[in-house]
Amino acid sequence: MQLRIRLAKVGLARFLSHLDLQRTVERGLRRAGLPLAFTQGFNPHPRISYASALATGTSSEGEFLDVDLTEPVDPAEFLARANQHLPQGVRVLEARPAPGEGDSLMAQINAAAYRLTVEGADQAALEAAVAAFLAAREVVVAREGRTGTRPVDIRPQVYELAVTGPGELRALVQTGSQGNLKPEEVLAGLAQLAPGLAGAELTLTHRLMLYRRDPETGVLTEPWSL
């Protein structure tokens, strides 16, 4: 059987890399004595697949993973047992039976919602920048790649952007294999549009949720029903 899990990585655990998180979750589930299914072959490892990699330093309450089990486990029991054996800051928030045979989560997820905490920003400038950003046709920022820096128009990758409190933004942006927007790039884009944001710093990035976003209609579907 396969369970789909929603996981949180918060507090100091946000400094775990994606590989660290994978290792930590795997060890926690082993300690919990859950009936993990292993891959066959030379180097067996548990069949756990993640929807998306999360950057080091980013906290989250919206990580999704599918866990293969060799025998049925009640989702509530899975949640309780896993949480007894996971270290500080790593928590299973929800567990549900994974829906049928679809493409992998990773192939389907294409949008992520973030809460961004910005320090050193004048609130009015922040609001003006967001309004300008949404009105702009294109917002070009420098993207660092493996081969160097190149200009990229990030406007099409930002689906929603709003000021939700003092120094706080909510953003829905593209993620996944078709294109991945870093929250830092959103702030870089905003800073271009409002000179008052020059000294602003993104102090906390928190991923709220992952979605499948229909490219035509913009309708969002949570991973539970993918």
Next chain:
Amino acid sequence: MAEALRDRIERLLPRVSKPARYTGGEWNAVVKDHSKVDLKVAWTFPDAYEVGMSHLGSLIMYHQINRRADACCERAYAPWTDMEAAMRAEGIPLFTLESWTPVSEFDIIAFPLLYELTYTNLLTCLDLAGVPLFAAERTEAHPLVIAGGPCAFNCEPLAPFLDVAVLGDGEEVIHQILDAYKAWRDGGRKDRRELLRRLASITGCYVPGFYAVTYNPDGTIKEYRPTEPGVPAVVDRATVKDLDAIDFPTRPVVPNTQIVFDRAQVEVFRGCTRGCRFCHAGYISRPVRERSPELVQKLAREMVRNTGYSELSLVSLSTADYTDVQSTVGRLSDELQCQGVNVTLPSTRVDAFSVAVADAVSKVRKGSITLAPEGGSARIRRVINKTVSDRDIRDAMRAAFRSGYRAVKLYFILGLPTETDADLEAIAEKGHWALEIAEEELGRQEARKVRVTISVSVFVPKPHTPFQFEPQVTLAEARRRQQYIKRFLKDRRIEYKYHEADVSHIEALLSLGDRRVANAILRAWQMGARFDGWNEHFDYNLWLRACEEAGVDIAFYTYRKKGYGERFAWDHLSPGLSREWLIDDHRRAMAEVEVEDCRWENCDLCGVCMSYNVLPTLKPAGFVGEDELAVTDSAG
């Protein structure tokens, strides 16, 4: 206070490399309420988190201290250079991972000393903690600074910085130290010298400040003299006699981030009496003391359950020598495989048997197998008492290819006493043997895929070994020999790796140094030496300048052949070997005569068992200990 410090540290973390090193919060970390314990120990590893967390001895000692209700042990590590800079810029002191407490607020700071090139990091840790570097400048208000581990057996280069060095096995002596500290503190925490006097009376504890050194006109040591009444002229080591009788940690801290040895470790025995003459560990940890196979299996099961590791390693100085290795490994391997757990042996002998054992455990992944002949020719292997024959080496290679390995790593030491160019050629020859045997076993086609690595390090003479009288080869000569070997390695399937000879030169200085070398360490640290064991940080020229300014002649310590009568800086720090025996064994080395392993053959009277009233203990399966026998008898 701790909360505020935590917040300040947290703000640095997005700016530094591998921040998960500094966050704590690991599974099985022991967090105690400081108001409910009497004694606080900061276990401070003078290297990076990923090295320190891999050290089994630290896990053992963390457990030993934390199992006491009256004490807590928390961990600190040397911050990487970017973190050190950030901490200095923000005025953040060295802190522990368990509770974000400044290390200076602990009663005791304990440094494990595994490698000489961590000495400058020890100074970084003390300085970042805000504790005076020199023991003489510390008062009753400062923590007690102690150090243990293999390098403690010649801690003279660190003497001015340490209050106490602990020689030998730590599990029992630590409790005596903590009790003595408590008694002193409860008695009014008066005179720091009084505390040191109490500690100096514990077997295994050396207080460098209680000894005065004088030198001969030629620079050699004349005398070490105790300056306090009742302080021993020679400090004996602490020795655990029965490993089964001491607690072993089966709930070790499980790191969240990748470390060097990222696996569960169970120690199967301590000590090694194979008598390889270059091996420091083999002489300071005699004799062999095995844990019973039943206990090893029990500990392994518990450890896997409590950690969730996917790999279990059975560790010792040479695990293939464990009496019950085959059935212990076989059983554990069969049992743990179902849970997706690999069993591994980190160090194996060079013979077909050990390849078979390695083969039995690594059913899952056939990566490369490592063989360490150490010496190229049979002659030099007699000199170093590495008792493997050319035939053993060939058989091991054959067994490795037959059981599916396609990569063989061969480890050698260059610059061994009496080494000639013929011995160097013999190193290269072993690489060609591996290829020939691969072709015989696998055929030409398959043998093309084979990879052979020849890895060569530079010999560092170590205290308390028969080679303590020997000089190191000069840097220029070491480099010539490295290049000489290279000439004979032309096949593309052979990869040739050699360690930086200049690193080994400084290692030799710090291994063989005396108190006068402390100034060079201090000077190097002041000039910015950090993480000297890491190639990207090591700076030989910096060390040369530091030694020059400190008036330390590196050649005097490293390139000089020492007479049998010379007084060494470590002669008063005893692992129990008799000097006469070391001299005899050095003579045997020069005569290319081997000694037997006292585990299975005759006792050679090295002196350790008699000095410390300890016996070699081999525990085959079904071994019944004396206590259990007694119980059976009385019940019968």
